[in-house]
Amino acid sequence: MNRIQKKIWMLASVVLIIMAIIWIALTYYNQQTQNQYNDILQRYLSMNEVTSSSQQVVTDLNNFLLDPSEENVDKLNQSKVKLNEAKGEIGKLRNSENEFALMNYMNLIDSLIETTDRSLMFYEESDTETSNKEFTEATRLSKYISEMTLTLIDTELRTYDVFYRGIIDQSAEFKKLGIWLMLLITLVLLVITYWFSLSITRPVQQLTRAANELSAGKFDKEIKVESNDEISFLAQTFNRMRININNLFQEIQQKAQLEHELQQNKLLLQESQLKNLQSQINPHFLFNTLNTLSKKAYLEGSEETSDLLVSVAGLLRYNLKWLDKSVTLQDEVMVIQQYMNIQKARFTDRLTLHLDIDQSCLEVQLPGLTLQPIIENAVIYAVEPREDGGQIWLRIIDDDNMVMIEVEDDGPGIPENIRRQILNGELIETNRASTGIGFTNVVKRLRLFYGMENLMDIQSEMGAGTKVLIRIPKTRGIEQHAQTLDR
Amino acid sequence: MRKAGIIVLSFICIFLSYLTFITAQKAFQSDWKLPVASSHKEDRFRIVLITQELDTPFWDKVGKGAEQQAQKSGASLEVWGSYGKNQDDFLKKLEIAIQSKVDGIIVQGLDTDRFKELTKVKAAFYGIPIITVGNDVPKAESLRKTYVGSNQHLAGMMIAKLMLSDMGQEGQVILLSDSQKEYYQEERLSGIKEVLQSFPNVKTVYAETPETREQVIAKTRDLLNQYPEADGFIAVNANTAGAMIQEIGRRGQVEPYFIYSFDDGSESITLLKQKKLDGVIEQSPEMMGRKSVDVLMQWLKNETVPLDADGYSSEIRMIKAMDER
Structure with a gap:
């Protein structure tokens, strides 16, 4: 995977992780609050359940006393079971604040059930009067239970008052927390994004500047990019290219210089040739004249003069003839001897x-x-x-x-x-x-x-x-x- | 410029982090404590103190004493009761307490059939010990275990002697009782009469009145009309003292009359301070509370069985108006 892509992935995952953490925290907190709410509601519901089921017991008892059928017995038994269940639930709500009241409450429920049983018992023994008395007591007990439920709920409200207010305050704080958290994350993300985008664009800018300089013909400035991604690779390649171009450039310059030198040499040669040509008209004439003079001197008996003239003529001929040719050292020595002859004279x-x-x-x-x-x-x-x-x-x-x-x-x-x-x-x-x-x-x-x-x-x-x-x-x-x- | 920007930015960052941290702390920290879910099944004795007159200075003191003692002996105690002698409410509370199968009941005695039936039948049925406090009911009629409180007969004698010492051995005294004919009032009256018997020059007029204020006022008016020479008043039921004095005050000066009462009325102490009452029999309500719980605990723990059926007397003393500052 290449680096820029990796960087983008990294940014995305950081954002994702932050979001996930916040989401999990919020969900967890929400769940907790929900559980608390549920617990609280459950308390009230359990208490309410006791009231309604105790009333149901009394109603069923009444129905049974009026119409002692199988069906009504079943109903009565069912509602008693239900009341017992509700009592079991209530037992779980015990805490240090309501221990006393709750104990009374549960005993009241027991009393109700016992009274109901007694009423049934007397009824079976056909002691209707006592049975009715017990029924009246059961009714009263049911009423007491209802009242006590209200008292308990009241106590509950008082006990949990601080708690409820705490929950309300907490949710208010939570709202504030949400705002602060959002601002903080926004800021942090902005900074991270800025820094991150800079880490991508800065090398590109450096490279652009380098390319501009290169196009302007400055080949001697090294291209340096502080980065560790593809841009840096690009920059390195670019730099190598610059060095190559620079080398080629210098080579061409050297060649041009060499060419220039060659040109100069040609000019030098041409100069000597020109000089040579300039003196070509006279030399032939001079050469012939010198030969004539030499013969004339020889004929007149001046052998020394004749030799001198021959030397001069030879030197002259050599001068004209060998200037642009390579000769042997032998020739050179010979010419020098002729030249020295002349000079000796x-x-x-x-x-x-x-x-x-x-x-x-x-x-x-x-x-x-x-x-x-x-x-x-x-x-x-x-x-x-x-x-x-x-x-x-x-x-x-x-x-x-x-x-x-x-x-x-x-x-x-x-x-x-x-x-x-x-x-x-x-x-x-x-x-x-x-x-x-x-x-x-x-x-x-x-x-x-x-x-x-x-x-x-x-x-x-x-x-x-x-x-x-x-x-x-x-x-x-x-x-x-x-x-x-x-x- | 760039550096300044970075500094400002980091400052904002730190500031926001700080705020976030603070609010997070507030949002996640729950400093409120829920009551501990008590799982301990260890049976602390549950005791209920039931009075007819909640929120009166006298019974508040009883409750306070009882709570102190309950805390000391490791029992849980609750104070129930009715306000302003509401008997129906009071009896209902008593029945609830019995039906709730508390371990012991300390109750202000009420000399009625319903009360007696509850204590004798219901409480006995559930095996709940009942102790009367402050006001007694006859043992045989209520099956109470014992009585804790002032010896009301003695108190009656004391108040009579107190009056005699102030008024002299001659005069007309009006004894105002209420029509409930409660046992403790009977006791007081018998005490008063016992003392006054030996003073033939002191004439006593006995009058009864229902307890409502208007009726007390009406009765007082009648009495004042009937016996204009009356020298002294004794409010056997302390709760009637206030209304009585108010009516006397309407007629003329309160000072010339010798007026006495007991401290278990809601206005007793105030009236004494205003010197409208010349003397009050002061009982020891806190001690009553303490002692009653103590005695009940002894019975519950099988330490003292049976309890002294005659009762445990608490201190009584006289307070004259001049003693009070």
């Missing part, structure tokens, strides 16, 4: 590049133009400003399933805040002398390419140099990202 002895390359790691795939911007940065910040030049170390080290690439310089170092900005991809570069792709671009591209954070680290000490560490997995973690990038 510029800085001569001021620039020293130390290469320390583990040849087994050169097959690793990585986005094109990853190392070049870092080396270029090192040249710009660590070598260019210093008259006595600087040194740059490039190390490629096998580190289990990763390849560690270190680019170290002995320049002035990078301030801490800038270092952090670079790593977080927040620095907006003012492009002075790079070939077009900044440090930040590298950081972001690496992150997207491998789908991993923390691939890059910068260690720097002011005045003692900077060390850029790039860790590249030997196998790419997320192919999807690569595909997205490869498009």
Whole structure:
């Protein structure tokens, strides 16, 4: 059975029980009063019975004396029996108040019967005169009995006067009791009903409020209903639903954020491609021109200049060609060597590049133009400003399933805040002398390419140099990202 | 607001509960007690005292004494009787008592045939002992067991002596008796006459009158007319004293007359206080009541058998008007 129904049943049974108790009490009391009334009436009736039956005896005796038939004898005997019975009844009415009178009364009845018998006896002995005398006495006795009955009833009334008044007072009190009881019960029932209805409607109201809030979009407020019935069950279910919706909502938000990031990355890529395209017209022309210049320098016997021009042309071609493709580390190293050739031509002895390359790691795939911007940065910040030049170390080290690439310089170092900005991809570069792709671009591209954070680290000490560490997995973690990038 | 509402509500609740409780208590509690239904069959002797003059000071005292004694000896007693010497009623009561087979009857003697027949035949038939009190009837005629009360002969002698001492040994005295010629009055008269015999100078006039007031007044008037020199009056029946004095008072001064009576009349004591009566023979009604019950109980319990047929005398004494304050 469910709870609300149980509650209603309970209320109904409480009301029913109260009614039943009152009804039983009233009935019981009524019964008692009725019994009392009956007893009282019975007393009077018994007394009256004596009077009438004694008169009947006398009448029957008279009839018999006038007409001594069998029938009249029977009648007389019957009425005597009746009188005796009435006397027996009277005996029960004895109490301390009327004991004396009642005793007299009963003896009077006895006397009447005896007198009657005597009258009969004399009649049978044909002593009519005595018989008649006895009859007269019987008549007198009957009269006395009647009078005594009245006296007894009078005494009775006096004795029971208080009692009767008590009964009257009691019934008046009873009427009052009825009114008070009704008022009390009405009040109590009203209170109980109010409290009871509240226990049903309050949870419903709470639930309604919660539903309103939910519909208004507030998913973070817990739904709480103080109740122990179905409403509370409903509330719990509702609450679970709210939590589920909330979770879904958050998931969708996360997805949206992810999408947003992806969009940004695409934009980034497009930017680099645009830059690439912008420089595409000139590069081909420049490329051809550089080749012509290289041949011309070679023909004129300036082999060094010719080589430099070839390096520049190679770098340029690589720049145009591999920007949006993944390349091997081998290619990257080659480009760096070409780039360093060019820079050597510029800085001569001021620039020293130390290469320390583990040849087994050169097959690793990585986005094109990853190392070049870092080396270029090192040249710009660590070598260019210093008259006595600087040194740059490039190390490629096998580190289990990763390849560690270190680019170290002995320049002035990078301030801490800038270092952090670079790593977080927040620095907006003012492009002075790079070939077009900044440090930040590298950081972001690496992150997207491998789908991993923390691939890059910068260690720097002011005045003692900077060390850029790039860790590249030997196998790419997320192919999807690569595909997205490869498009 | 809500809190106040709850407080008010609970107050009303408590108030109503209180009222309900009080009325319920009143409605269900019966503080009146019904007489206990007596089941004890132990036979207490039922005694009836029957007098002709209920509600007179004298007989009230007798009844009171009898009730006290009855309570003491554990008998139940009822006082029945007639008012104002209604003989029919009195005899009816006596017959009812006999027919009711009470254990004993104490009765004010009445010197009539009907009374004698009832006591002699009926009571004897049922074996009910009868004691006369206050007024006696001759033993032989009534078969009474005994008599308890004043020695009326002695009382008559006392009243005569009292009068002689007041009036002197010379004068005319009117003795007013009633026409019933009851035994106790005869006794009194015989006592009075016995004393006055020895004083030849005191003339006595004997007169009888029926007991009704008008007739007493008429008789008194006659007597006063007939014997204007009368010096003293003795109302042998105390009940006639009132009417007699009233008539004397109408004629002239009451004081010069020497008027005497007994205390068993309804007006006796009042008249004595007003000094209209010069002297009264006072009997001891309470003692009579007590003694009669006592004697009857003795007989019923077989302690004293037979009872002294001559009777048990109770005290009598004279009261003069000046003794009374």
